[in-house]
Amino acid sequence: xxxxxxxxxxxxxxxxxxxxxxxxxxxxxxxxxxxxxxxxxxxxxxxxxxxxxxxxxxxxxxxxxxxxxxxxxxxxxxxxxxxxxxxxxxxxxxxxxxxxxxxxxxxxxxxxxxxxxxxxxxxxxxxxxxxxxxxxxxxxxxxxxxxxxxxxxxxxxxxxxxxxxxxxxxxxxxxxxxxxxxxxxxxxxxxxxxxxxxxxxxxxxxxxxxxxxxxxxxxxxxxxxxxxxxxxxxxxxxxxxxxxxxxxxxxxxxxxxxxxxxxxxxxxxxxxxxxxxxxxxxxxxxxxxxxxxxxxxxxxxxxxxxxxxxxxxxxxxxxxxxxxxxxxxxxxxxxx
Numbered sequence: 001x002x003x004x005x006x007x008x009x010x011x012x013x014x015x016x017x018x019x020x021x022x023x024x025x026x027x028x029x030x031x032x033x034x035x036x037x038x039x040x041x042x043x044x045x046x047x048x049x050x051x052x053x054x055x056x057x058x059x060x061x062x063x064x065x066x067x068x069x070x071x072x073x074x075x076x077x078x079x080x081x082x083x084x085x086x087x088x089x090x091x092x093x094x095x096x097x098x099x100x101x102x103x104x105x106x107x108x109x110x111x112x113x114x115x116x117x118x119x120x121x122x123x124x125x126x127x128x129x130x131x132x133x134x135x136x137x138x139x140x141x142x143x144x145x146x147x148x149x150x151x152x153x154x155x156x157x158x159x160x161x162x163x164x165x166x167x168x169x170x171x172x173x174x175x176x177x178x179x180x181x182x183x184x185x186x187x188x189x190x191x192x193x194x195x196x197x198x199x200x201x202x203x204x205x206x207x208x209x210x211x212x213x214x215x216x217x218x219x220x221x222x223x224x225x226x227x228x229x230x231x232x233x234x235x236x237x238x239x240x241x242x243x244x245x246x247x248x249x250x251x252x253x254x255x256x257x258x259x260x261x262x263x264x265x266x267x268x269x270x271x272x273x274x275x276x277x278x279x280x281x282x283x284x285x286x287x288x289x290x291x292x293x294x295x296x297x298x299x300x301x302x303x304x305x306x307x308x309x310x311x312x313x314x315x316x317x318x319x320x321x322x323x324x325x326x327x328x329x330x331x332x333x334x335x336x
Contacts, residue, residue: 019049019079027075038072046071048079049117052110053087054154093218095328096226097168100138101161106145108154115149121157135161172213176232179206180314183239186246187307191253191299200243207236227328231321238313245306253299266293269301 026046030037046069067081089103109117121142138160145154183203189196211232218226 019051021049021077022075023047023077024075026071026077028073030073038070040068040070043067043069043079043081046077050110050112051107054106054108091219092224093226094224095325096218096228097163097165098325099163103159105157105159106154109152112152113150114146114153117153119144119153119155121155134164136164138162172210176210176235179203180235180318183235183242184307184311184314186242187303187310191250191303196246196250197243200239200246204236204239204243207232207239211236227321227324231317234317238310242306242310249299249303249306252302253296255295257294261293261295261298265298269293269298
């Protein structure tokens, strides 16, 4: 069992750590012992190689005394204990939830040198041959690391897994896109309805909840920030700005008509396409002929302008996020 990052982030059931070697002191002639060709014995009574995981967290020595060892009459010994080993691994979460992770687990002799113990890798075998509900195992490699006969001999196992993104698409990404659309629709709500500001605040709180959810799904790191996390942060900031603008639009809409509109504001609104785009033909003619302008017209023009600006910014953020997922270069890391 291998864990990467958080203890519950990546877990794959691997085959037992199968160890085989020859001990000629334990060979015999089966015909002299009732045709017994093999036997099982407790591991604590038989010599075993002093293997240890140099990449493990916690107990690195791999010694299971209560397991059994199979010994055949030719001195061939097979030791396949089970257990759980916890390892550390640097994760590249930038492409979450479309990420692929490669982790390296190093096992070798603790005291013995390559002169006395030679290690030969057998590879990684999955018990189930089927990936778990979160990850697909796409590749595994083994490599012998030798630093001379007087140094310990090491074997490195590299495991590459790809995250299954469907759960995150359905439960994170699609709701985010819906919230982005609702954030734009805030500026289609009439300022006189009384629901404009409350809708903006509700959407802002929803973005904050989604940010908390993403933080719970990913490891805490300041080195590699997920693109999706940056996208949510940008949307949350945009929602905060939209809420602020909505407050001012409602305030302007309810201004006292006795309060004079500045001449420069009146000129901009009167000839602005934003106000005219939401007006009927009769209203356009009245707007052109009426020498005075109301604060309601100013608020509606600002509402239309904010709708277009927020729509363009949201579309730009979505396109940037998609391009980031496609063009993000792989992280160069030292897996030693």
